[in-house]
Amino acid sequence: MEPEVVNSEMLLPPVLPFKRVQMSDKYPKGHARGRHWKHLKQILQAENYPSYPANEPNYLNIETPPSMYPSKKFCDITGYEAQYIDPRTNLRYANPDVFKRIRMLPDDHVQRYLALRNAAVVLK
């Protein structure tokens, strides 16, 4: 449990009547067990899906495949249909005014626009 919950006796009464095992018994004071919540990716990895028959539906099976139609490209800033790409920043734009604005954007705005489209270059 988060240490805040362990310490916050103001918000929750120490003994909740409908619980069999109280929080204070599980995590005696001072030994707040850390956050062991697994992320989705970890859960799915632990599932070991390839070992099961492939035609049974499981969490990964039922994901939708990519779209059949080619994606329409929209301007990153205004949302209109975009026919052009700025070679320097890789942002899509629809008309010259938007282009001017793109050139005036600070760098982190550019990265955020690209991140919206999941197209930002992430340096690891």
Place this chain on the structure above:
Amino acid sequence: MMTECVCNPISSRSKMAELLFETYGVPSIAFGVDAAFSYKFNQQHGICTEDGLAVCAGVTTSHVIPFIKGEPVLEACCRTNIGGYHVTDYLRQLLSLKYPYHMSSITWEKAEELKMEHCYVALDYASELEIFQKGKKEAEEKTRSWQLPWVPPPQEEAPSEEELARKAALKEKQGQRLRDMAAAKRSIRITELENELHGLKDLLQQLDQAEETEISSILSKTGYDSRQEIESATQKITQSLRKAKGEQNETEERIDASLAEKYPLTNVPDDMLTPEQLKEKRKQMFLKTTSEGRLRAKQKRFEEESMREKQNQQEEEKRLENPELYLEQLHSRFRELTEKVEQRKRLKTNGARTNGNQNLSGGVGRGERLNAAQKERMRLLTTAAFDRGKGEDTFGARDEDWQLYKLMSKDNDDEENGQEEDEAELARVTSRLQDIDPTFVAKSDTVPLQGTPELPRFRPLTAEDFQIVIGVERFRCPEILFQPNMVGVDQAGLDEMAGVSFRRLSTVDDAVKDRISNSVLVTGGSSLFPGLVPRLEAGIRQIRPYLSPLKVVRASDPILDAWRGAATYAASLQFATQTFSMQDYYEKGEGWLRQHHIQYTL
């Protein structure tokens, strides 16, 4: 009765079961899919039939689940990882990028509120975009703007006469107080200086009266090295005393006179001095030249200032004579200067800009020497270095060769200096124009290397600056439910998902498929967008064969129907047959948990 997502991973299920059994002491549990419960509930109310399709647009995901004979067919369901959360996030990011100054006002909760109130799904995305792009009147009707709380700056009321008089009196009093303090300080300093002067004069007298041998002992006591030092110290003190008393400063002449005195050896020609005295003389010459230099610098500064004053006066006169002409001149000068500066900048950064971020280290590659200065430098290098012809390279043999590098770097410097002067003048002219001309707005054509979206600084902020306009975003954000590519998620949208689901039902007859498409239920919180149902219907109709029956309805209460369905299920009599208890869980373990699927039709 616990609801879960479709095909919940086993570890999640078992953890939940463990939690429920051990901590909360639940006697028995059943897990079920929430969308299915919603479908059953609506089926009981006759909104959809036992063969149908549930399209659940949830918070983080969207599911499409076909039902045959009242049971969900899990093999044919599909899930896209786009939901209401992504719509809100998209809206929030778009708005904060569009209005970076109000980023703090655009919180998640506010974006959610805006989404629920104002967003809608366009029936035909392309034509809606066209309406806005062409700027037709409908676009203006559809644009909504949100006024942020803004208080106009309080108007300064013209202070009344009393206030003015009061303020003037206060200022007077303060001024008087300051003057008194300054006078007190000055008198203290004067007395101090006089005391020091007296002390030094006494010392001099002592020296005069005392004999030669005692001089050195007296001097060592006081800390002065020679009589000259004492005399110069007394002079300094008398000067500062005079200044403090406010008399005219006769420093210039005094210094001139004392210069000759201080450096007596300089006037004596070399051959008459001993080596020690020569050293002394050199020191004194050095000191003399430095002090002379300082004097000269002071004079020059004074002259420059007087010149500038004269210039300013001339300009003022010109302005007073003919204000319009003067203004025009200033404007034209401004234009010239901006052009020059821009051109310089363009030339300078031409090479660097067009090559993007790759040449940051300054290493100029092979084909990219577009700058004039760089070209010049390369020319110098190649001609000078390889001038000797074939064979030997005797570049560094002569001293003059190395002057080449000085030339190369000097070129660069000169240009920079020129540019700096121009820029300084530009700044001066801009400020003059700002002062004089109320309608002048500096054109910022120069693209700064880190341009920020600027509010024009030359007018006070109005209420409009604090409005956030939501036009295109109204239907652009929910569109990602149908086109997840807009946010980079490479999956199919809601309408295509229905098609995928039908494809996966390959073993099923067409008749059943027709029945399924005749009862499509849209549920889940994100289905509350106005216009979603018609759009979905149009989308599914594109996929289904021509003239096949199609009916798309929204659940009676998309948000709460899942709960209601689960509640009716749990309240039914046969519920107990579907649950498993703690013993089952412990005996059969996790593997069995995977097989646990409840039967939805009771």
